[in-house]
Amino acid sequence: MDLGRLARVLGQTWGRREADVADEVDRTPIPAPLSARMAAEVRARKLLLRTLSPVQREEFESRGYFSVQVPKRGKFWILPSSVFNVLHAATGTSYCAGPRAEVPLSDLMLAQKLLLENDPDAFFEVANRRAELVPGRIPESLYPRRVLQARCSSSATGVRWSELSMIPHRDRL
Amino acid sequence: MKILRVLDSSGDRVIVFDDSEATALARAQAQALFERMLAGGSTAFKVNRGEGKSDEKVTKFSALENETIVVPRIVGG
Numbered sequence: 001m002d003l004g005r006l007a008r009v010l011g012q013t014w015g016r017r018e019a020d021v022a023d024e025v026d027r028t029p030i031p032a033p034l035s036a037r038m039a040a041e042v043r044a045r046k047l048l049l050r051t052l053s054p055v056q057r058e059e060f061e062s063r064g065y066f067s068v069q070v071p072k073r074g075k076f077w078i079l080p081s082s083v084f085n086v087l088h089a090a091t092g093t094s095y096c097a098g099p100r101a102e103v104p105l106s107d108l109m110l111a112q113k114l115l116l117e118n119d120p121d122a123f124f125e126v127a128n129r130r131a132e133l134v135p136g137r138i139p140e141s142l143y144p145r146r147v148l149q150a151r152c153s154s155s156a157t158g159v160r161w162s163e164l165s166m167i168p169h170r171d172r173l
Numbered sequence: 174m175k176i177l178r179v180l181d182s183s184g185d186r187v188i189v190f191d192d193s194e195a196t197a198l199a200r201a202q203a204q205a206l207f208e209r210m211l212a213g214g215s216t217a218f219k220v221n222r223g224e225g226k227s228d229e230k231v232t233k234f235s236a237l238e239n240e241t242i243v244v245p246r247i248v249g250g
Binding site: 036039083102122 | 181183184185216220221244250
């Protein structure tokens with residue numbers, strides 16, 4: 001933010017009661033595209049929850065991600081992320097593929113679940129992949145959390161996701 | 174009643190129909206959409222089938238059951 005804009009914002013709010021500012025924020029309409037996207041995500045999440053198996057639903061509600069068993073390939077996790085969010089438990093490789101059309105995140109996760117469980121060749125035929133973790137360094141059950149944590153910390157420090165797999169973890173330096 | 178859902182930016186587009194004359198128009202719309210989407214590379218799955226049946230890929234409109242989800246053509250990200 002440039003200094004002129006900062007001064008204008010401070011001038012508009014300085015000395016005003018917090019409640020007055022909050023009221024004004026509440027009255028400010030949310031731009032239509034954002035509210036539409038939020039409504040779409042709510043709708044998609046309901047459909048996802050209704051379509052997950054009971055075990056997957058429990059995983060998703062408690063951890064934010066769920067696992068799928070892929071015929072002949074084993075266990076994968078589907079993470080709440082729009083890129084490289086399909087993580088192979090056995091190899092630590094992550095995969096990235098989804099509908100060409102723009103869809104909410106929960107629809108992306110649903111599409112990946114349906115494809116991985118019922119038509120995996122179609123998914124792996126187009127998916128891009130990259131090494132995300134070195135297998136065996138941490139317990140397998142911690143892989144999803146480690147990947148999500150790394151993405152949070154990397155975005156905070158401005159590191160591109162595509163560089164993640166090449167960067168040693170902070171406590172390994 | 175049968176439900177056809179096509180995933181899109183709004184969450185999903187829904188068409189509800191059955192085999193009755195009353196929903197003939199909706200059924201025709203659903204069939205046209207289903208066949209157009211699959212011809213364009215989309216994939217359809219029978220879901221929430223009840224009685225412990227697992228989800229299943231479906232390619233024929235006549236084989237649709239209670240609920241079907243159409244996933245638009247996927248690409249690598």
